[in-house]
Amino acid sequence: MNIIDELKWRGAVNQTTDEAALHDLTDKKQIGLYCGVDPTGDSLHIGHLIPFMMLKRFQLAGHHPVIVIGGGTGSIGDPSGKNSERKLQTMEQVHHNEDALSEQMHRLFGTENFRIVNNYDWLSKFSLLAFLRDYGKLFNVNTMLNKEVVASRLEVGISFTEFTYQILQSVDFLHLYQHEDVQLQIGGADQWGNITAGIDLIHKIEGPDAPAFALTIPLMLKADGTKFGKTAGGAIWLDPEKTSPYEFYQFWLNQDDRDVVKYLKYFTFLSQDEIADLAEKVKTAPEKREAQRRLAAEVTSFVHGPEAVKQAEHISAALFSGDVKALTAAEIEQGFADVPSMTVTSAAENIVEWLVATKIEPSKRQAREDVTNGAITVNGDRIRDLDFTLDPKAAFDGRYVLVRRGKKRYFLAHVTD
Template sequence: MDILDDLKYRGLINQVTDEEGLREALKKPVTFYCGFDPTASSLHAGNLLIIVIMMRLQKTGHHPIALVGGGTGMIGDPSGRSTERQLNTKEVVDGFSESLKTQLSRFLDFDHGTATYLNNSQWLGKLSTIEFLRDVGKHFPLNYMLSKESVQSRMEAGISFTEFSYMLLQSFDYLNLYENQGCTLEIGGSDQWGNITAGLELIRRKGHEKPAFGLTFPLITKSDGTKFGKSMGGAIWLDPEKTTPYEWYQFWINASDDDVVNYLKYFTFLSRDEIEVLADEVRNHPEERKAQKTLAREMTKLVHGENALTEAEKITDALFSGDVSQLTAAEIRQGFRAFPTFDAPSKEPVKLVDLIVEAGVASSKRQAREDIGNGAIYVNGARRTQLDDVLTEQDRIDGRYIIIRRGKKKYTLIKY
């Protein structure tokens, strides 16, 4: 199966400018690029799709260029947006660009020539207004630009000349990479189709004859129609400081039966046969959630590594079983970010009854005594039933945490 057929099986092809021409070109090594505008300090789960596609192409012998938009990021892409972006300062954009370079280097090796990192501020920052208008702008009739969906969708609400010019800047990126890097393929999400085809048009109008191509991939949504890559806490980030490996693992393991097989196709490097076996498991034994567990393992290994996967599974098992006493302080910080946390005002011993009232586990001392007497209170996974129980330094995990559970699932973290 060639790379285009593999992408088709995985549901990853949305539009191709010349499929047969591209298929023929891909029989030899092709240099291709994808752009990442630095609008935040981290990429997110939605960006991961395009990174994985770059890795797929690289595995079949093609050369990826990861282009971070230090220049275009100063302007703002109107694609897929109903309002103008808030413009960041150069210092902020430069900082975001460096963060993205670091993240991308975990997936694409920039140090040994197998992948290339570039920042379009290298050429856009040197481009004068007159030069840009003469050498780029003159090749784009106004009616051509107005026909693009990214512009049409904004006409009623309004679009500034700044964002209107984004298409020309991205087109210049493709031309620059075509002429100086031998790049003949641009890939991106389906919302980038207009920008990609504009770049191809500029290459053609500049008189170049060597074929160049564009390839887009569908934007992912969940089966219920909600946006992919979001959780109750917001975006799911690749940065472990923003989304911990445990939270990342939980995002994937909680995929619905309707979504999980597609996610296995989109994001993992499992073979077609392996995916079909898991699809059968979803149909015949959905309660075992083998596909979700496989997806969570593969995605956590890919983004955070084997050690982080081991920690995430350990935390998951501890929370499911209630046996949290074996968790380290670092694992507790990961696993309990979404749970209520109470900062203990003192390191002195404290009565259990008083602590669970102060921490909001129980609404009153009467309720606290009832919960303890009924066996509903657990400290670090162990049931506590004595009304006069006192918690001391020996009860603190790594000297810093006590985990109180009321009933089966209601956890509260006490932090010292």
């Protein structure tokens, strides 16, 4: 199947310039294509996966993806439709973010048939006069003002700095067309104006028949109408230090039945037959959540590796059964990151005194009652003895004490020396 046909089947195409010509080109040759990301932070989040999944599919089909890290554009900001200017970062912070993002993208794409470039390498070489003479003369201000990404900001105001972003991104496309054999730029639906401005620049300099194309991705909304990737807890990061692999796995596992097939098409590399089979199971046995489990496993494996999937599944099984003894300290840290926590010393103490000191219990009377009634488990063991001495270093490498009060309420104590 042609890559464009596959992308359309997966619901991944919003707009294209001359789709028939792009389809024909990808049939005839392995093309170069790119997507840009500005180093505004030191980690990608799942929103970035949307265009990067497109690049990955092209890569698997034999095409040549390039990722542009916007060391140049990221230092000035992008008028992305928000009602405020992007906060400028120090170049030291920009360089730190560039290194972190490059490492993450190499994990997703490997090193074969894939390149990361930085637009600072060519944008920083322009003098102001050369920039205005060579490129500024080729952009009509009226046309730039009509681009949605700029027009949406005119009412609240936009600086000249961010206004020029469109020209800089166009120069990126021209540079990659000339030096990296790139014919296609991919981006979100809000980037259509910037991408087509780049095509216009290529046609003005290289000729109207130069094969340069745009492809944008639909805005991804959940069945309830809210934007995909937004959660009450904030962004879902690809950095395991910001969002643990278990939390990442759980995010995908908890997707709505109405959304899961769409996400299987977009975020996995499963075949049409495999996805059709899972879609049928959503209809006939939704309580088994097989589609969600497969989605969680596939995306987690792509981002964090197969071992992270095994670990996440192990944590999930232990939490479902209540048998936490088999978990490692690292799995305890991931699985109980969101429960109430406190810091304790490593000194052994009577269970009643310890429960009150950690504020897990409000009083000694309540603590004694809960222990006697079997409502307290420590590290997976039910405690009924009021004279029990709790040793904080007895389990989980001496790093944690996990307490469950009642059936579901957990507390995690971090042990210090």
